[in-house]
Amino acid sequence: MKPQKTRRVPREAGILAVWVVIMIIFSSLSGHFFTESDVLNLFLNAAVIILLSLGEAFVLLIAEIDLSVGSVLALSGVGMAEAFNHGFTAPGAIFVAIALGGLVGLFNGVIVAYTRIPSFIVTFASLGVASSIPLVITQAVPIYISAPSFSFIGQDTIGPVPLPLVFVAVVFLVLALVLARTVFGSRVYAVGGNREAARLSGLRIRRVVIWCFLLSGLVAGFAGAIEAGRLSSGYPTAGSTTELFDAIAGAVVGGVSLFGGVGTILGALIGAVIVGTLQQGLDVLNVSTYWQPLVVGVVILVGVAIDSVLRGGGLAGVGDLFRGWVALGKGGASSSGRGGIAVLAPSKAGLDGLAGQSGPVSTGQQPAKVTD
Amino acid sequence: MVMSSTGGLAPTPGGGSASRGIQSPLVEARSVTKRYGEMLALKDVSLKVQPGEILGLMGHNGAGKSTLIKILTGAEQPTAGQLMAGGQPVQFRSVADARSLGVVAVYQELRIIGTVSVAENLSYPVLPQRFGFIDRKQLRQDALRTLSGRGIDIDPMLPASQLSQAERQLVEIAAVLSSGAKVVLLDEPTSSLDVEQIERVFNLMHRATAEGVSFVLVTHKVREVLDCADRIVVLRDGHVVAQGARSEFDHERLVAELTGSSGDAERSRGRAQEVVPGAPPPQDAKVPTGTEVTRQHASAKTAPVPALRVTGLVAGGVSHGDLEVDFGEVVGLYGVLGAGRTAFLRALHGLNPVHGGQVVLDGAPFRPKDPADSLEHGLYLLSESRKVDGIIPSMSVRNNQVVAALRSFRHYFGLVDRTRVTAETDSEVERLDIRGDPDRSVGSLSGGNQQKVLFSRLHMAGARVLLLDEPTRGVDVGAKRRIYQVIRDEAREGKAVIVSSSEAEEICELCSRCYVVRKGRLGDVVLSGDALTPDALRLVAVSAEEEVALK
Structure with a gap:
């Protein structure tokens, strides 16, 4: 994927270099980090966060934020398990999971587009709703499903490659194409880059906003289905820890601007992989889980700071302060x-x-x- | 307009850094060169600012004006060359260094804080205190003294957000002066002011020069420099191409120096347009491709049905609007700032709610709803503020050009036909003479070229009725000429064009008729033919302004 042809070095190259450096550090610290099965394993464990990051990227690109993606994991996972228990086929149940995610996204998008309520508030509210419903339904007890047809989406492999990674690849390719090559993608960049200018240019802003939230919800719903498959259960507290922030951090580390208009799907992918790698690596090195968020936080901050310095004058503010x-x-x-x-x-x-x-x-x- | 008061100083005419006046200049640049990587922004530039003078520093966007300001005020350091202050060599390592010697720049983006009072703005960063609390009485007195001492009539306790753009400019200059500045560099101080307000700013400057303060007026408005400056320096491509006393320059020479086009044809052409305002535009030898055919088409199109007819429009800021424009015609809207020109155009475009009146677009009744709907009906608004709602800085030049026409580049599965985008934007870049890499961010272009990009966007959108609000604001002379030509081309192609401007000359050069907008009313006075002259426009618009002042 080369999104820019004539520009000097694509930004993604720098982010990729950061990931390579992190990989090298971890494999030198731990002899068995950089083996083939571990790399696949690493991606597998990061699959859910990668998906969330890819969807979140669309919302960040229009200078909004979607806080509900973590809670959608629980909602769609439990929804999928309930559907399966109520006689849906496995594909049908997966469809239910995706639809539930889409529903939350649609709700977010419509409210944000048609009211003046900031997306932070709207999606914070839907985070609450989407995380409560599965708890209420299950009384916080996971719905365990042993049927292999339920868990194939999370546990099957094609050759050596786990099925979730195939799905991640497909979702990545589709979204990257949508953003980089379609009319809709161009509109996303325009709305994010200067919403008023886009409006004066005759773009229907609300449509773009709704579609971005809808995409984020759909992808999160799909991620919930994969998570449920991997755990063989609908887990009512899935996505309730750091998933949301990992997803946002992934996209931002990958160069997607929180102020909108800047970033690519490839960048978001690499960023999410970096976040995933950090967590995995610290596990492998037996770093206490209490320390892990601290390390992840510091590395993200340093990484983004270096990136903005390299892109010129990013840390000018620090100079002024000094x-x-x-x-x-x-x-x-x-x-x-x-x-x-x-x-x-x-x-x-x-x-x-x-x-x-x-x-x-x-x-x-x-x-x-x-x-x- | 009032002329200069130089404080009895004989400005040293022309010349390099060797010639010295009687007094040493307040600030001087000697053979300054500035290099950014491979780009040479300034080459061997020498310039001095004498006490009590107004120095007009002119140049196209990208000529090096901004770099020179930055170097003179310590924001950037020269690659080679020497700065002098009061006859002594100095080195400005920071803006604070230059300030401590009284050299300060006032930029276009003013630093007035809207949420606090004028007095506090004037007093920052040190507020008068008593027992650790702010001494409000003292604050007010200080501010009153600062303002009235400079002939500025503004209540110091007013929140600064309530000031007009011109008043903010005055307050900012007053603040800089009262802080002891000796040399004030004004970067395009008048770009968003109208005639009346510009005069207020100039008056303030003239008053201060009597006290020995000097100004460097950085602008690309030829007329202003000729009206106001004592000496003139012209930069082009990082060189000083001309400098001398005001008396050595006239309009013609300045334009020629600015554009570097010393060709006689070009010069006499510019003159003809000046002398006979409102005359039909001279046919340019180089007509862009595609307009040949449409010329007869345009005359055929001047049919009985007007492109746009507005009767009794009522909207926020517009109390009564009547207007008619035919296809193939350029009409003007002239008026002081806040007269309702922008409000009228925004209402037509569906950005502001319309409360009453009728709009007939191409023979069919039209109710402005939103910009997307207006564009579908063939109506396009070029907004007055390029940076706020014009360009999309994060996107490439190409994407900025096509953004309003994306739909027409859709092929399978909603994909953008990129080959066609490249081809058509390339031809637009050529048609409008846009200088810069079309694949790079539009933010990397100069203001004039950004404006051309917006004209290209407008053209590609395919609208048939064009509403142009201040189409050449903040644009240098060269780009301005090109844009005038582009506007005429649009009319020749049969588009109906409305040009709103606060520059009477611009209206007279472009339009066959002009509506004078006064206090939200539009259609009471329409000038055309021989009656349409810059002076007449100003007179009509300003007479209304005086009525307001009397109230």
Whole structure:
């Protein structure tokens, strides 16, 4: 997948390099990390987060956020198990899972598009609803299903490749194509890049918004089905820990901007793989689970920081901050940083010096606010 | 318009860094060169600012004006060359360094904080205090002194958000002056102001020059520099191509220096347009492809049914709007800022609600609903604010061009036909002379080229009635000419065009008729033919303004 042809180095190359470095570090720390079965295993364990990241990318690209994707895992998983128990075939039950995810996405999209409620609030509300319903239905008891036809989606393999990875690959290819090559994809970038400009250009913003949330929900529903298959059960607390944040972090690490308009599906994929790799690697190294979120957090922060520096001036803010401190330390003219009007607290010496050298330069009306 | 007061200083005419005036210049750049990677932004530029003068610094977008401002104010360091202040060599390592010597830039994006009062804005970063609390009385007095001392009549306790754009500009300049600035560099200070307001800013500047403060007026508006500056420096491609006293320049010479087109034909053409405003546009030798055929078509199209007829339109900011435009015609909307031009166009485009009146589009009644619907009916609005709702900075030039026409590039499965996109955007790039890599972000282009991209978007959208709000705002002279030509081409192709502008010259150059918009009313005064002159427009628009002032 090469989304940009004429540009210098695609951004994804840098992110991929980060992943390679992480892989090298882990395999040098642990001899048996980098074996074939482990790599497949790594992807398999990351499959759900990858899917969530890919769907979330569409929502982030239009400068919105979808907090409900984690809870959809539980809703669609339990829904799938219930459907199976009520006589649905396995494909039918999977369809139910996807439809439930789509329903949540559609709800999010319609509310966000037609009201002024921020997506953070709307999807936070649907997170609550979608995580409660499975708990209520099951009374927090997982619905265990032993039938192999139920769990094939999570446990079968094609040759050496686990079926979930095949699905991940298919979803990735479809979504990447949709975003990079279709009219809809172009509209997503336009809406995310400058919503008002897109509106003036005659784009139907609401449609784009609804579709993005719908896609995110559908993909999350599918991820829920895979999760249920892997666990052979509808798990009412699935996705209730760090899945949501892993998904968002994955997309962002992969270069999808939280401010919209920038990012690719390939980037989101690599980003999610990085997040997954970190968790796996720490497990392999027997790092205590208490420490893992800390390490993941630090690595994500550092990774994104390096990325923005490499892309030029990303950390300019840090430089400003530093310069501000230095200026304050000198006790002189503190340029009032951002926001404040650019008034110079006149350093007397400088002014006098100038006046002295250039002859009769009137200092004008100096208001009484010079405090020194 | 009031002319300069130079404080009795004889500006040193022309010349390199060797020639010295009687007084040493406040700030001086000697053979400054600035390189960004492989790009040479400034080459051996020398310039001095004398006490109490207004120096007009002109140049196209990309000529190096911004770089020069940044270097003079310490935001960037020169690759080679020397800065001098008060006759002494200096080095500005930061903006704070330059400020401490009284050299300050005021940029287009003002730094007024809307949520606090004018007085606080003036006083930042140090607020007067008593017992650790802000001394409100002192704050107010200081602010009053600062403002009234400079002839600015603004209540200092007003939240700054209630100020007009011009008032913000005045407050910002006053703040910089009262902080002891000796050299103020103004970056396009008038780009969003109308004639009246520009005068207020100029008055403030002239007042301050009497106290020995100098200004560097960075702009690409030829007229303003000629009206206001004592000396003029013209930059082109990073070089100083001309400098000298104001008296050495006239409109013609300045335009020629700016564009680098010293050809006689070009010059006399520009003149003809100036002298005979409203005359039919001269036929250009180089007509872009495809317009040949449509020219007769255009005259045939000037049929009894007007393209757009608006009667008694009522909307937010518009109390009564009558307007008619035919296919193949360019009509103008002229008025001061806030007169209701933009409100009228936005209402027509379905961005603001319409409360009453009738719109007939191409013979059929039309009710503005939303922009998507308007575009489907063949109505397109080019907004006045390129950065806010014009360009999509994260997308490439190509994608910005096609975004309004995506539907027509759809082929199987909703995929975009990229070969056709490339072909058609390439031909648009050529037609509009867009300079820059079409595969790179549109943000990398200069303002003029960005505006051309928006014209290309408009063209590709295929609309037949074009509403152009300030089509050349913030655009350099070269791009402006090209855009005028493009607007005429659209009309020749049979489009109906409405141009809204606060520049009377622009209206007279482009339009056959002009509606003067006053206090939300449109259609009371229509100038056409010989009556359509810049002076007449200004007179009619301003007489209304005076009525407002009397109230």
